[in-house]
Amino acid sequence: MKIRFMVSVFFVLLLSNAFSAPSDAEDHRGNPQDIFRPPQRIVSLVPAVTEELFLLGMGDSIVGVTVYCQRPPEAQVKEKVGTVIDANVEKIIELSPDLVIASPLSGRRQTRKLQRLAINVEVFDEAVDFKGLCENFLRLSRLVKKEEEGRKVIREAKRDLKSISESLGASSSPRVFVQIGANPLFTAKGESFINDLVERARGINIAKDATNGIFSREEVIERNPDIILIATMGIIAEKEKEVWLRYQEINAVNKGRIFTIDSNRVCSPTPVSFVDTVKELVELFHGEQ
Template sequence: MIRRFITAIVLFFVFYAGAFGFLPAPPRRIVSLAPALTESLYVLGVGDRLKGCTTYCKKPEEAKHKEKVGTLVEINVEKVLLLKPDLVLAMEFSDRKAVEKLKNLGIRVELFPSPKDFNHLCQSFLRLGQMVGREDRAKEIVDRAKKEAAFIRQQVEREKKIKIFWQLGAKPLFAATKGYFTNDYIEYAGGINIAADAKSGIYSREEVLKRNPDVIVIVTMGIAGEREKETWQTYSSINAVKQNQIYIVDSYKYCSPTPKGFVEALKELVGFLHPSISISSEKK
C-alpha cells in the first residue's frame, strides 16, 4: 500500500507538475554563438535575456552592444563563463572545441544544425521558442511566415521560370545547391537553380557559362560583391550580363534569417525577378 502511494505521488509530479508551475524556469542568462540565433531571441521577445554574443551578431541594433565572446569560429570560453550563462546557443559551424569545453564544464549548450530548407529553418525556430518559454509566439511567427511564403510562391507560379546562379563565395567560386536552405529562395521565387544538382557547392565559371543563367545573385558584402559583379560583366555571352540582371544582396539578410527574415528576403528577390508582380497583399 505504501509503495503504491509513493508511486502515485511520483507519477503525479512527473505528469502534472507542469500544470502547477513546477517545471524548471526558462533560461534567464543566454549566450548566443550565431547571428541567426541572436536575432531569433529578439524576434521571440527575449532579447533582454541575451548576455553575450559574437562580433558577427549585428542584428538587431541592440545586439551590437552586448558583451562579445568571440567570432563565429573562435570563442573565448573564459568570457562566456564570466557571463554565468544558464544556456549557450550554438550552431554546427561554431567553435567545436569551445562548445565541448563548455559542455564538460557543466554548461548547458544547445546545438542547432544548419537549415537544409525553409521548413527546417522553421523547425529550429520552434525548438528555440520552446527552450526559452515562447512556444506560442514562435508558432505564431512560423505560421505567419509559412502562409506568406506560400502566397508568394502561388503568385509567381504562372511566371516564366528564370534560370539563376546563386553565388555564395568567390575563392573558390561557391554556389547554393539543393541541400542548403538558400535554394528555397530560388524555388519559392519561381526560379531554376542551375547548380541544384551539383555534388558540392564548389563551382566553376565555365559551368556557369555553359548553363547560361538569366540572373546572377551574388551574396556578399561591400567591395567583394562589386568586384565579383565586375568580373561577371566581362562574360558578355551570359544572358544575365546581356540583360543587366546581376544583383548583389546582403549576406547577413539572406544567410542568417529567422522565418520572418526569410520571407522579407524572399520578397526582395521576387521584386528583382518579377517586378510586375505585387506581393503587398499577402494573406495574413
C-alpha cells in the first residue's frame, strides 16, 4: 500500500512538474537590438566564418574564436572560447556577445543553452559546393550589415572562376582520386567541396558516385586515377604516399603524380580561398607534365 501511494504521489508531482515546465519564455528577454546597427561583439565558432569576417572588414568586432581559427594571423590573438565542436558556454557569456555564429558541428547542448540565455545564435549550415558557400557568405555579410562588400567579394570570385574555366579551353580532364583520410581509406563523395573543387579545375572525381566516404583500395586500383591528391593530415600524408607507391599499376603512381594539399583550405574555404585552391589544382592537373 505504502508503495502504491508513493508511486501515485510521484506521478502527480511529475505531471505537475511537466505542466509548469516550458519556461523557455521567461529566459528570452529579447534583446532590443537595433536592426540597422552592425553587431559589435561577435563570437565565431567556425574557422571559415572567422576568416570571412576578416574579409568583410569586421575583424575588430570579433571578440571570441575557436582554437582552430588560425587564419588570418590576426585571428590568432583573439580570445579563445573552445573548439569547433565544444565551445565553453561560460566564456561566451562572459564576453557578452551580440552575435554568436555556430555550425551544425557546434555542440547542440551548448548552442541551445546560449539561445536560452537570450544570446543571438545564428547556425550556419555547412555548404557542400561553391554555390552554397556564396549563399552562406551573403547571409553572413547581411548579418553584419556589409552586404555591399559581400556581394563584391562574390562577384570577384565568380569572375575569377569564369576566367579560369575559359583559360582551360578544351584541355582534357584527368581522373582524380582525393584521399582525405586513412584507415579506413576515406574520400570525397559527389556532395562535397572537394568534388566541386576538382570539377572546377577540370578534373573528374572518380569517387563521385560513392554513397559515403569510405572507399576500398581495390576500387581505386580498378578505377585507375591519373592523379592522387592527399589532403594533408600532418605526417600521415607522407606515409600514405609510400603506401600508394606499392601500386605501380595505378597511372598516378606510375607517372609520379601524387600530390598533397592543405586540408584546412579544402575543407573549410571562404569564397576567396576556394578560388585560390582551384587555381592551385589547375596548376597540378594541367601544368607542365
